[in-house]
Amino acid sequence: MITVNRIGKHLGAEISGVDLSKPLADDTFAQVAKAFFDNEVAFFRHQKLTPEQQVAFTRRFGVLEQHVRKESRLKDHPEILIISNLLDENGNAIGSQDAGRFWHSDLSYKKEPSMLSALYSLEVPVKDGRVLGDTSFASTTAAYEALPAETKQRIDGLKNVHSYRFYRSKNIEAQKQEQARGGRVIQEHVLTDDQLKSVPDVETPIVRTHPVTKRKGLFVNEAHTSHIVGVSPEESERLLSELYAHVIKPEFVYTHHWQPGDLLMWDNAAVQHKATFDYDLPLRRLMHRTTVRGTAAV
Numbered sequence: 001m002i003t004v005n006r007i008g009k010h011l012g013a014e015i016s017g018v019d020l021s022k023p024l025a026d027d028t029f030a031q032v033a034k035a036f037f038d039n040e041v042a043f044f045r046h047q048k049l050t051p052e053q054q055v056a057f058t059r060r061f062g063v064l065e066q067h068v069r070k071e072s073r074l075k076d077h078p079e080i081l082i083i084s085n086l087l088d089e090n091g092n093a094i095g096s097q098d099a100g101r102f103w104h105s106d107l108s109y110k111k112e113p114s115m116l117s118a119l120y121s122l123e124v125p126v127k128d129g130r131v132l133g134d135t136s137f138a139s140t141t142a143a144y145e146a147l148p149a150e151t152k153q154r155i156d157g158l159k160n161v162h163s164y165r166f167y168r169s170k171n172i173e174a175q176k177q178e179q180a181r182g183g184r185v186i187q188e189h190v191l192t193d194d195q196l197k198s199v200p201d202v203e204t205p206i207v208r209t210h211p212v213t214k215r216k217g218l219f220v221n222e223a224h225t226s227h228i229v230g231v232s233p234e235e236s237e238r239l240l241s242e243l244y245a246h247v248i249k250p251e252f253v254y255t256h257h258w259q260p261g262d263l264l265m266w267d268n269a270a271v272q273h274k275a276t277f278d279y280d281l282p283l284r285r286l287m288h289r290t291t292v293r294g295t296a297a298v
């Protein structure tokens with residue numbers, strides 16, 4: 001029997017009574033899946049998972065993605081993206097060092113954006129007894145429902161472009177600015193033309209209907225949305241800024257304070273998330289992420 005404890009006002013729940021290292025019985029899996037979709041973000045504490053076990057558990061939800069940044073995939077487990085600030089013996093990054101710099105939904109730039117992501121924490125930075133490197137999540141469904149009627153009407157039927165290229169240039173610019181301020185030096189892998197071709201821009205509705213819960217949510221994010229289609233650049237900018245500011249109002253946000261052994265899953269069709277870079281080496285952070293393919297946004 002699983003126990004589900006809701007933490008945030010609109011999202012976020014701890015699920016206990018489950019050992020994810022073992023195959024879950026079908027009825028337990030069904031309870032976990034329901035609790036996950038009901039709460040949009042769900043986490044399990046004190047898990048001890050090998051890469052195989054994480055892959056096996058998340059694969060129950062669907063087909064696993066392999067991230068376009070292949071240098072950051074775990075060797076022998078290409079479905080696992082390493083998210084980490086650690087370096088190997090030659091000083092090379094062993095994972096993606098700046099995933100989640102901006103509010104985003106995973107792989108929203110794909111024709112079939114990711115349904116869910118599962119992040120398993122192996123090492124968590126702690127300074128003076130305080131855990132650093134939180135991840136924040138914002139419910140785009142609760143945010144949509146709370147919009148004024150005239151804004152709902154304004155965005156109804158509008159589309160936006162999600163672009164990996166847009167994200168790359170925005171991220172590289174942010175890295176430069178961070179370094180100029182004396183911040184972290186990020187190792188940036190140059191993507192080949194083939195890698196870039198594999199992620200062409202996509203047009204999706206701003207208001208998306210969730211494929212499972214059928215709730216409507218806002219499918220725009222500051223990392224990947226390059227512009228709104230069919231309006232002037234100024235209007236696109238104005239509307240996007242308004243929507244971004246609305247989604248991350250405190251009442252729609254749950255912030256997770258990590259412990260080693262957490263497996264946390266989020267619903268990419270219902271939430272956006274953002275990492276906090278308030279730590280640096282020698283404080284270590286190491287996470288393994290799996291991502292399940294979803295369906296085209298409608």
Ligand code: SIN
Binds near residue numbers: 133276289
């Ligand atoms: C991500 O954006 O998937 C990573 C979030 C994190 O490392 O906190």
